[in-house]
Structure formats: structure tokens, C-alpha cells
Amino acid sequence: MGLRKDSNGRPEIAQVSPVAAIAGGEFQIRGKGFTKPAWPRVTIGDVAAPLTIGSDSLVIAKVPEGAASGELIITSGDRASQTWACDIGIPIADSLHPVANPAVDSLGNIYSTFSGSRGQKVPVAVYKIDLNYNVKPFINDMMNPSGMGFDWDGMLYITSRFDGVVYQATPNGNISVYVEGMGVATGLAFDDERNMYVGDRSGTIFKISPERQIFVFATIEPSIAAYHLAFGPDQYLYVSGPTTSSFDSVYRISHTGEVEVFYRGLGRPQGMAFDVEDRLYIAASLGGRRGVVRIDPNRNAELFLSGPGIVGLAFTPSRALAVTTTNAVYRVDVGIKGRPLF
Numbered sequence: 001m002g003l004r005k006d007s008n009g010r011p012e013i014a015q016v017s018p019v020a021a022i023a024g025g026e027f028q029i030r031g032k033g034f035t036k037p038a039w040p041r042v043t044i045g046d047v048a049a050p051l052t053i054g055s056d057s058l059v060i061a062k063v064p065e066g067a068a069s070g071e072l073i074i075t076s077g078d079r080a081s082q083t084w085a086c087d088i089g090i091p092i093a094d095s096l097h098p099v100a101n102p103a104v105d106s107l108g109n110i111y112s113t114f115s116g117s118r119g120q121k122v123p124v125a126v127y128k129i130d131l132n133y134n135v136k137p138f139i140n141d142m143m144n145p146s147g148m149g150f151d152w153d154g155m156l157y158i159t160s161r162f163d164g165v166v167y168q169a170t171p172n173g174n175i176s177v178y179v180e181g182m183g184v185a186t187g188l189a190f191d192d193e194r195n196m197y198v199g200d201r202s203g204t205i206f207k208i209s210p211e212r213q214i215f216v217f218a219t220i221e222p223s224i225a226a227y228h229l230a231f232g233p234d235q236y237l238y239v240s241g242p243t244t245s246s247f248d249s250v251y252r253i254s255h256t257g258e259v260e261v262f263y264r265g266l267g268r269p270q271g272m273a274f275d276v277e278d279r280l281y282i283a284a285s286l287g288g289r290r291g292v293v294r295i296d297p298n299r300n301a302e303l304f305l306s307g308p309g310i311v312g313l314a315f316t317p318s319r320a321l322a323v324t325t326t327n328a329v330y331r332v333d334v335g336i337k338g339r340p341l342f
Contacts, residue, residue: 141175165178221241
């Protein structure tokens with residue numbers, strides 16, 4: 001959007017990036033007339049947003065707690081800019097401990113973990129957040145739940161980085177051991193032939209057939225935290241995992257197990273998801289800005305959503321984005337359809 005001439009001399013917003021944020025995230029606002037006649041004030045909805053940088057043509061505003069409406073306005077003295085629409089995430093659950101993507105069932109219920117520190121036994125391992133945002137215990141007896149994913153039949157699978165087990169959970173929350181011996185089991189994904197893939201963060205990607213036969217599918221650089229897995233539209237397996245580097249990669253692995261770098265240059269890349277336009281969304285930092293990065297099929301990257309502590313994300317049937325941080329779950333109504341997992 002270009003600048004528009006305004007005879008009233010009010011502040012003019014030309015661009016706001018990224019397009020979405022959660023509390024603690026930042027919007028970069030570009031335009032003109034921000035400091036005339038007075039120091040600018042930014043509101044998001046009816047909540048004042050603290051400024052970290054302010055000049056006549058650039059303002060960086062931090063999204064405050066309690067901001068719900070995405071109507072952003074800059075005021076200088078008694079002159080207000082036009083309204084700029086942004087997508088603001090709404091917290092729907094807190095006091096959790098996710099370490100990866102949430103899982104979303106076919107109805108739109110969201111599942112998130114309380115993973116805990118290694119070896120910590122917590123009262124509730126997995127919570128279910130229903131369509132009315134009621135948070136209910138779903139699974140109790142599990143240590144360090146990490147990655148999650150649904151299969152075609154509505155069964156939920158959860159990896160445990162504590163015992164290397166992949167558990168299978170029924171829609172009622174009854175669990176059983178599906179496979180064992182997955183090392184420090186973290187990420188989980190299915191291909192279109194019903195094979196399961198599990199990441200052992202020490203460097204191995206396992207492939208488990210529908211008959212529960214276990215194969216070593218690929219080996220990559222170990223992660224200091226976890227592997228995160230997602231299948232792309234090309235039926236390659238995409239893998240991220242933070243290392244000690246601040247310039248990490250997203251890998252993709254062919255059906256024959258050949259590993260290549262898909263994108264290099266992210267900070268601490270974690271959970272991932274694709275939309276129907278084949279764009280990859282990943283929890284990471286880009287150019288020092290933390291949040292959700294969107295990478296198009298031509299491998300062009302941009303910050304899509306700003307926010308601290310984001311570890312995972314998943315699209316819902318209502319075209320919202322469920323975003324997990326280290327202690328909460330947010331719903332962001334982005335109006336984007338996620339790529340079907342099956």
C-alpha cells in the first residue's frame with residue numbers, strides 16, 4: 001500500500017509488518033508524520049502499545065497483554081492515523097508446557113502437552129482444548145510428552161523423550177505403547193502410505209511401517225532440543241531442530257532417505273506446518289525477529305507472525321492458526337487453510 005496524501009497532516013501508515021502477532025511480539029510500522037506535532041502513541045484495539053523505537057517514519061510497537069482487536073492506530077497530538085488491520089492472537093490456554101506443535105483433530109479440538117523437565121512426573125501430560133476453549137485433562141500417565149500427531153482413524157500418537165516410546169491414544173484418552181526404542185523421541189509425522197516417522201534428536205529419523213516394522217530412514221545433525229517433522233506437498237519429509245548455531249537449517253528428506261538443505265538461516269527453528277498454497281510456516285527467528293516465519297515454494301522467507309517463546313503451530317479446520325509457546329496456546333484468526341495431513 002502506498003502513502004496517501006492527507007491535507008490534515010495526520011500520521012500516515014504505509015506498511016505494518018508482520019501481519020500477525022501475539023502478546024510480546026512487535027509490529028514494525030512505516031510511514032510518515034509519526035512525531036509531528038508530538039511523540040507518537042500506538043493503540044491496538046483500545047490498549048496502548050509500548051514503543052521500542054520511534055521516529056517520524058518508523059515506529060516499533062510491542063503488542064501488550066490484553067490486546068484482542070487488530071485495529072492499530074498511531075496518534076500524534078490530537079491527530080490520528082487511519083486504522084490498520086492486524087491479526088492478534090488470543091490466549092486460549094495457559095499454565096502449560098508445550099515443546100512442539102499442538103495437535104488438532106478433525107473437529108477442531110486442540111491438544112497440547114505439559115512436557116515438564118526431563119524425568120519430571122506431572123499430574124496431566126496432555127490437555128484437550130475444546131471448541132469453546134474449555135481446557136480438560138486428556139492423558140495423565142506419561143513422562144515428558146513431546147511430539148504429537150493424528151492418524152487417519154482419529155488416533156493420537158505421542159512421543160516421549162523420556163523413555164523413547166511412541167504411545168497411541170484413543171479419542172477417550174486411553175493410551176497404549178505403539179512402538180519402543182526411539183531414542184530421545186521428539187517429532188512425529190505420517191506419510192500418505194501410513195508410515196510413521198519419528199525423530200530421535202541424537203541424529204536419527206526412524207520410519208515405522210503400518211505393521212510396526214522399524215527402519216532407520218535418515219541421519220542428520222543432532223539437535224540440542226528436539227526434531228520437528230512435517231510432510232510437504234512434494235511428499236518430502238521436512239525436519240527442523242535447533243542446534244548451538246544461530247544460523248540453522250530446515251532439511252528435507254526424499255522418500256529414499258536422501259537429505260538436503262531446504263532453507264538455511266533461521267534461529268532456533270522448531271514446529272512446522274504447510275498451508276494449501278505449499279508455503280511452510282515454522283517457529284523460528286529471522287534476522288533477529290522471533291515468531292513464525294513463512295517460506296514460499298521459491299524459498300523466500302518472511303516473518304509472518306511476531307511473538308516470543310513460540311515452539312509450534314498447527315492450522316485448524318476454521319482457518320485459524322493454533323500457536324504454542326513455552327507455556328500457553330494462542331488462536332490467531334489468519335484466514336488461511338492448512339494443508340490436509342492425509
